[in-house]
Amino acid sequence: MIKGKKILLVGPLNAAGVGGRLEEMKVWANALILADCEVSVFSMFNANSYFGSIPVYESLDILTPFSPKSLLGKLALRIWGSKPFKRHRDNFYLSRKWESFSTRFDHIILFITDSSRERLIFESSSQTSVLIRFTGTIFDFTNLKRDAGLISLPYRKYVFHDPALLFGYSPAIPTHFVDQTVIEEEKLLQIPITSSLATFAMIGLFMEVKQVEEVILKFAQFPDLKLLIFGKGELESVYEKLIAQNKLSNVEIRGFYPSSQMEQMYSQFDALIINSTEETGPMTGVEAMAAGKIILSKRIGAMAGRLADEQLLVDANNSLENAIESLVKAEKDTIIEIRTRLRNRYIESYSNESISNKIAQVTLN
Numbered sequence: 001m002i003k004g005k006k007i008l009l010v011g012p013l014n015a016a017g018v019g020g021r022l023e024e025m026k027v028w029a030n031a032l033i034l035a036d037c038e039v040s041v042f043s044m045f046n047a048n049s050y051f052g053s054i055p056v057y058e059s060l061d062i063l064t065p066f067s068p069k070s071l072l073g074k075l076a077l078r079i080w081g082s083k084p085f086k087r088h089r090d091n092f093y094l095s096r097k098w099e100s101f102s103t104r105f106d107h108i109i110l111f112i113t114d115s116s117r118e119r120l121i122f123e124s125s126s127q128t129s130v131l132i133r134f135t136g137t138i139f140d141f142t143n144l145k146r147d148a149g150l151i152s153l154p155y156r157k158y159v160f161h162d163p164a165l166l167f168g169y170s171p172a173i174p175t176h177f178v179d180q181t182v183i184e185e186e187k188l189l190q191i192p193i194t195s196s197l198a199t200f201a202m203i204g205l206f207m208e209v210k211q212v213e214e215v216i217l218k219f220a221q222f223p224d225l226k227l228l229i230f231g232k233g234e235l236e237s238v239y240e241k242l243i244a245q246n247k248l249s250n251v252e253i254r255g256f257y258p259s260s261q262m263e264q265m266y267s268q269f270d271a272l273i274i275n276s277t278e279e280t281g282p283m284t285g286v287e288a289m290a291a292g293k294i295i296l297s298k299r300i301g302a303m304a305g306r307l308a309d310e311q312l313l314v315d316a317n318n319s320l321e322n323a324i325e326s327l328v329k330a331e332k333d334t335i336i337e338i339r340t341r342l343r344n345r346y347i348e349s350y351s352n353e354s355i356s357n358k359i360a361q362v363t364l365n
Contacts, residue, residue: 005038007108008104008105010043010118011041011043011110011118012044012118013047013048013050015046016232020283020284024111024281027355029041031359040055043058044089057101059092060076060080062097062101063097098121107155108128108129108131114136114138122147127154130155131158131159132158132159133159134159137279137280138166139167144169147173148172159177160280161302162179163177164305165301165302179349179355180281180302181350182262182283182287182352188291189290189347191266191291191292193292194336195335195336196335197271198226199225199226200228200296201227201228201229202231203230203284203287204230204276211276213235215227215320218320220246220248221321226251228269231255266288269293272285273296275320278301279301280301285306289342296312296323298315311326
């Protein structure tokens, strides 16, 4: 491992500054700084100060001499983001200006889905080392099969959260597995573990893929239990209407908590529900493990390997209703044992130290 490498983290960030991609980029940035690397971040747009003192760039910084916050910068940004420039934006990563910028770095790490336009960086003939950290589930491996032609280029790698995300496919490109860890580890590990199992929660962006509406309706069957919904997004009004129409006094929307307040959020409930149709992690899974919470999850992303417990995995043989009923009836000692076991699994396999070491090894070796 050679220290002092210059690393560029690349990923499309949203204007709200929320989501698993941003949190994961923070984790990788921290890990690589610990490995004595010089870390920078690039996003096509929305390159705000999410990373402390780490330099953050966006496309306008490369294309013009104007600051995005200046009057000329704001005008240039509107023009660059307009419809007539779509083709130029789509091909930005093949441009000479991008090539000139990217050659400053020893390694580029892409935090992208398989359909992101940033994939062009990986597919290009650039002699800079490029690694993809997939942040979305892949169901069609056409792109990965085509990537076999890139094996002659220097240092092209894939990094997945878990082998389950490959569905048995074996890529030609060198492939590694590095799961997630949490930003506020110390605070989450200090949350007391109790035998309580009265309050459940869902966390994340309010998107269709999270299947929040389905869980809201299920809690009509559990009037003595509470469901808290944390996050924000365009579906919030839909959730509010559903709660009101069904007169669900046991379901509440609690809003978005930044990572700096993570322990305040996790202290409000006993169990996390992950009902998404697809995930790569999710990061909320390892956060809940560190916080010592019960987790009920669909068999998606890395969750089956993390939980290693059939009674906590929701599928056709173990519905969410059945899983909740079974746990509510369990002895208090059983609840404490499950919560303690999940926290211990986090400490053993998903801690900051463990994941940081894996990130440095995969990136720099």
